[in-house]
Amino acid sequence: MSAKPVDTQPEAERLKKYLEPTVASHELYLEDVEVRIAGQHRTVHVIVDLLEGTGGVDLDRIAEVSRALSEALDQDPGDPGSPYDLEVSSPGVGRPLTEPRHWRRNVGRLVKVNLVQEDNITGRLTGVTEDGIVVVPDLPVKKGMKPKQGEPVEVGFDRIRRGSVEVEFSRPGEPEPEMLDIDDDEAEEA
Known part of the structure; x- marks a missing residue:
């Protein structure tokens, strides 16, 4: 039973x-x-x-x-x-962005926006208005190249089916981890 x-x-x-x-x-x-x-x-x-x-x-x-x-x-x-x-x-990074306040909290982050009957957008959330969001989309590039950004796109809340924050291991503007620069002579001594 x-x-x-x-x-x-x-x-x-x-x-x-x-x-x-x-x-x-x-x-x-x-x-x-x-x-x-x-x-x-x-x-x-x-x-x-x-x-x-x-x-x-x-x-x-x-x-x-x-x-x-x-x-x-x-x-x-x-x-x-x-x-x-x-x-x-508190809501984790995986929680969907469903309310305007969710979007406002994540300005500056990389987001994925699933649109109603349109292509999805992945890009940097740069603003939130009363009626929607502003995203600077990532443009497709060849593997290994730095991503390029397109022109800002305004998306009305009524066009958004689902939104989520994309996980980033380093955000733009943050310093990259420093690499040790060792001369060949120093490497031989070690």
Whole structure:
């Protein structure tokens, strides 16, 4: 006999409404609440984000809101009484860009924009307007060559099917790691 999966969606929605004021009191936005159940044990995963601005939520802020959320959950009148683990995090780099504030937070980063019935664009996000985004697309180049950038392209939010941040190991403007420059004479002495 197999175990039936538990539908945690109603519980997650209830907790999202219940915990939203606690998160907002720390000047953060409640992005999502996920509830996972294993037997009698629950894991409540709360994802918080900055209201506005760039960058991410720092660890001190995560710890602070985590304590407040734990206190709120301990006093939850709708709590079913089962033990829980609380996990609090900020959205990872893999989270889709679905709201204008997501795009604003990632200005300057390399993004992939999947468009409705058009070719996708990968390039540098340089701006966000009320109606959409501005991307400087990467143009195709031969392997091993530095990428070239095209002219800025304005894309309305209504044309975007999906957006995501592309992982970069070094960003433009950051210094490249220094290589040791050893003369042949120095190499022989070593």
